[in-house]
Amino acid sequence: MDFNSEKEQLVTQLIRETNDGNVRWRVKPPPYSLNQATENYVPLYIETDYRDARIGVYELRQKYFTDVDEYHWTETLGICIVQESETVVWQVEEYSPALKELFNMARHQASGISSILGM
Template sequence: MDLSSEKERLITQLIRETTSGNISWSVQEVPYSLGQATENYVPLYIEADYKNVKVGVYEIRYKYYMDESEFHWMESLGICIVQGHGLVVWKVEEYSPALKELFNIASYQASGIKNILGI
């Protein structure tokens, strides 16, 4: 099995487990190694425990340079596995419809909208 299919399989399992209520997502501090020594910015990082492993999904903003001095901010999504005290041991930052779906579900759950509405 190749890395791409394993990533998609993990995302699919996380979506399934989240929608069935077996995983709870919460907003957490961005792991140190995602936010240091880079111009990238992570405005939202959401984490859950899945099979005793910390899994994070996040939005990342990065500079896309048109030339040396002109750039535009671009956005992407990422998924990572975190061990210890914020050490990211695996990450993928790319667009995929499945990752977008997972990020949307996780951010909805972490937002607490159901509690606000009394659902």
């Protein structure tokens, strides 16, 4: 099995399990290695426990330089597996429609908007 198909399979399973209510997402601070020693910024990190693993999905903002001192911010999404010591042992950062759907589902669930509206 290749790397990309493993990511797609994991994302698909998490979408299914989230939709069925079997996975609970919560907002947490991002693991140390996602924000340290880099100019990248993680404004939102959402995590769940799934099959004895900690899985995180996150938004990543990066500087895209157009010249030596000119840049603008770009955004992408990421998914990662985190171990006990806040170590990211596996991660993929790319745009994919499935990952965007999972991120939006996780964000919606973690926000608690359904309970706020009494649903």
